[in-house]
Amino acid sequence: MTYTVRTELKPTGLNGISEEQIAQHWGLYEGYVAQSNALKADLDKMRSEGQGGTASYADRRRRYGFEFNGMVLHEYYFANLKSGVSECDDSCDFAKAVTEKWGSFEAWKEDFSNTGKSRSIGWAICAMDPITGDINNHFIQLHEEGNVPGFQPLLVMDVWEHAYMVDHKASGRPDYINSFWSNVNWDVVGCRYSCAAKGETCPRFGADECCAA
Numbered sequence: 001m002t003y004t005v006r007t008e009l010k011p012t013g014l015n016g017i018s019e020e021q022i023a024q025h026w027g028l029y030e031g032y033v034a035q036s037n038a039l040k041a042d043l044d045k046m047r048s049e050g051q052g053g054t055a056s057y058a059d060r061r062r063r064y065g066f067e068f069n070g071m072v073l074h075e076y077y078f079a080n081l082k083s084g085v086s087e088c089d090d091s092c093d094f095a096k097a098v099t100e101k102w103g104s105f106e107a108w109k110e111d112f113s114n115t116g117k118s119r120s121i122g123w124a125i126c127a128m129d130p131i132t133g134d135i136n137n138h139f140i141q142l143h144e145e146g147n148v149p150g151f152q153p154l155l156v157m158d159v160w161e162h163a164y165m166v167d168h169k170a171s172g173r174p175d176y177i178n179s180f181w182s183n184v185n186w187d188v189v190g191c192r193y194s195c196a197a198k199g200e201t202c203p204r205f206g207a208d209e210c211c212a213a
Contacts (some may be wrong), residue, residue, distance in 0.1 A: 005033050016179025043057065062124055074158070079204060081160050085182075085183060102135075108137070125138050125147075128151060159176075
């Protein structure tokens with residue numbers, strides 16, 4: 001199959017994250033989609049030509065993991081951003097779940113922020129183990145190093161410099177993280193949690209429509 005740019009996920013009117021910042025970041029996401037499709041085609045072609053054991057094939061295979069995870073994580077990220085959102089109060093199921101496991105919603109939120117401040121390039125991801133119900137914050141280096149197989153992403157935050165340099169410069173990650181919190185679409189996060197709690201996979205795009213159905 002061919003993957004397409006999910007234009008319906010592109011956020012606008014965010015608080016503290018400018019239109020120019022989103023435009024430049026979105027262009028990188030489009031590149032990940034294009035590269036994922038191109039590398040998939042390259043790998044298919046090389047296998048059909050008997051080159052599956054070559055160094056060139058191995059090099060493209062490694063690159064494929066980087067580009068493909070870059071595409072997928074950006075779709076989770078953009079899908080959980082929205083302008084004019086409401087706070088996640090104590091009544092929402094996600095807040096109840098993290099309060100039970102972390103002691104308080106604020107304790108979980110502080111740890112997620114600190115996860116995002118890790119001195120590396122990558123992502124902060126709150127993920128749920130659908131087998132045990134455990135909820136943890138993970139730092140994913142680059143796009144592909146540290147993803148836990150089978151865990152369901154609930155909240156995804158990009159902390160590569162390209163996510164905030166237009167607005168906050170290279171040293172502005174803490175300010176960007178503060179802005180991120182004011183744009184989290186908690187309805188989508190709640191939908192992801194609800195699906196994971198039931199042992200289901202929530203789509204990384206269209207999550208709000210899925211839960212409303």
